Amino acid sequence: MAEYSTLGSVAVLQVNNPPVNSFSHHVRQALVDGLERAQRDPAVRSIVIMGKGRTFPAGADIREFGSGAAVKMPNLLMVLQAVDTCQKPVVSAIHGTALGGGFELALASHYRLAVPSARMGLPEVHLGILPGAGGTQRLPRVVGVKTAIQMITSGQHIKAQQALSLGIVDKIVQGDLLKEAVSFARSVEGRPVEDRRISQKTVPEADKVDEVVEAARKTILRKARGAIAPMTCVQAIQASVLPFEAGMAREAELMAFLMTSWQAPAQQYAFFSEREVRRWSHPRDKRINFKTAKPRVVKSVGVVGAGTMGMGITINLLQAGLKVVMLEVNKKQLDKAVNTIKKTLSQKSASQKMSQLTTAMDYSQLRDVDIVIEAVFENMRLKKEVFRKLDAVTKPQTILASNTSGLNIDEIAAVTKRPDKVVGTHFFAPANVMRLLENIYGRQTSPETVATAMQLGVTIGKVGVLVGNCPGFVGNRMLGSYTAEAVFLLEEGAEPQDVDRAIEEFGFPMGPFRMGDLSGTDIGWKGRIAKGLTTEHGPPPATPALYRRGNRYCPLPDMLCMKGRLGQKTGAGWYRYEPGSRTALPDPVVLQMIQDYRQEHGFKKRTISSQEIVERCLYPLINEGFHILDEGIAARSLDIDVIYLFGYGWPRHTGGPMYYAERVIGLEKLLCSLETYSARYPDHAHLQPSPLLRNMVAKGGSLAALGTDSKL
């Protein structure tokens, strides 16, 4: 609702709809009623609109989209029209986050005040829509088309001070916002509102708009990678040079186009899923549930290993204000890490944050920390050795976490006397940047340990997803079939750049081969050597070249590594790189290697379409997701989607692999394609449709219904 009160001649409308004061139907109704009441009351000479509690309205109520409630009268456009055309001055007083429709309400008001900590912006593009309550028409009238395009297509929030410099807010007020707003409103009483109405202004430098749009188009299309909202936002902004009503009509037309696209619901699903993962649970053990399991307090963290991962994790922990003891047995590596950490932490707070960091070369210095995150090489023997030491030196309550990307948590836990306090915390590189934290419970991990790992994720600003223990967990296990199929495509005729192009056109920031070069082709190679699938000198003795343990195997990646082509770090991998450059250039050497390989093994080169590349790479990945759900390794399909959105660059506008499978491809079509491919390649095990997928197609039912806690 919006609470109505008067303070002398000022009517105050306070939106009260926790948690973020979004414009649910009852709020819109109350605002329209309040404005009418204030207009009618001769004693009222000005109006203040603000939010109660933590924020100014953060926009339309996204949960209403698609339910019919968003279009129920009065809709948001009508509320804002009532504000704009109100004959008494309307002042929006902003604190917290004025976002989307909330910011549009402020722009429809005659005056805007903000507290210094306020932030504002139009993040609709992240929901697959545009600011459809006049945002694309009013903002360019204030800041110009170029800045409006930048703000709207990025969805970024700006701070109050920046909003002041851009002429968006009229004043920044310190102290009590209500008091300040009322006093400001009084000061403008009786002044004509006509020249304060942004809708009546014209866009600055209107004659240059087409030029500005043209200049922005290429960058926006490249960054959008298949998402339709960003460029549609630009089209709406372009219409701001028209008279206001005509521009609004164009905005409405484009909003309807986006709202009815398949991408908007996918992005809104992604928005809610990102938040839903906080309501974690174990699919079978009822004790492991966010409602009942209580975290331990974590004030200090030990990090073992000062390599790339350990360093990134340490930066992340320090940025969140935690005390860190970083242990590294190699002094040179330790010093290097400390220097990098210092450089990475922002200048402003570096010295304060660095004072929270202690370095150590002796395990005994970890004795008092609340949790240790082990980040040594991905090698079971080494990890066991580290965990034995940690178990011996740390206090009994200390939680021991492994930043493994796929090793068996139970096997690691088994070398300790506290398996209930052992948990997996899989960070993604660069650990101080990537938001995903895949937390893994083992057979004996206690509810308290799980809750502590999940809470630590929140503290350090991660999107934490809880999963069960299996080789590769959720993310890397699914990725296995994707990368395997990508190299099988090379055998049949595709070149690395064909595969990468198709996957990047689908929306990934990088295809599998560019990705491999970036992270280092030797990472997978070392893993395969450790598993005995290959050796540093070629296949293990008496092993068929194209099979391992009965499964199809493509040795091309091993051959690449044997040539010393380890990716960007060696200037050559699947591609070649000019010195100092990260641009992947097709390399005749690699193409020849693939060609010779095809000849040697009797593969006949054929042309492979982008559609086949996308299906062959992504369908088995999704299929693995069904196996994972079936086994209860992920509790809900949304957990898998969030892992892929935040850890693997899966394009957000498609909602994530499982959402995409169900709502975009369709389960029946997915099954049919997998059946076709598995008939063609009977020895590619990952193409065999999962029993769960078959079952769902046969019996019906939705992925969301498989989960327990989903509200979506």
Ligand SMILES: CC(C)(COP(=O)(O)OP(=O)(O)OC[C@H]1O[C@@H](n2cnc3c(N)ncnc32)[C@H](O)[C@@H]1OP(=O)(O)O)[C@@H](O)C(=O)NCCC(=O)NCCSC(=O)C[C@@H](O)CCCCCCCCCCCCC(=O)O
């Ligand atoms: C605000 C935040 C920055 C706060 O962050 P914080 O981390 O503090 O908190 P959380 O993110 O965890 O959020 C807490 C809680 O609140 C829920 N929530 C947040 N925002 C919304 C919201 N806008 N609506 C509903 N629920 C919201 C969140 O899910 C959490 O819930 P939980 O249960 O998990 O605790 C941050 O939350 C944030 O960034 N929020 C999103 C801000 C945003 O994107 N705003 C834009 C919204 S879209 C909009 O405003 C559109 C307008 O431009 C135009 C509308 C025009 C309408 C015109 C007429 C209708 C035509 C449409 C036709 C529709 C078709 C049809 O319906 O059939």
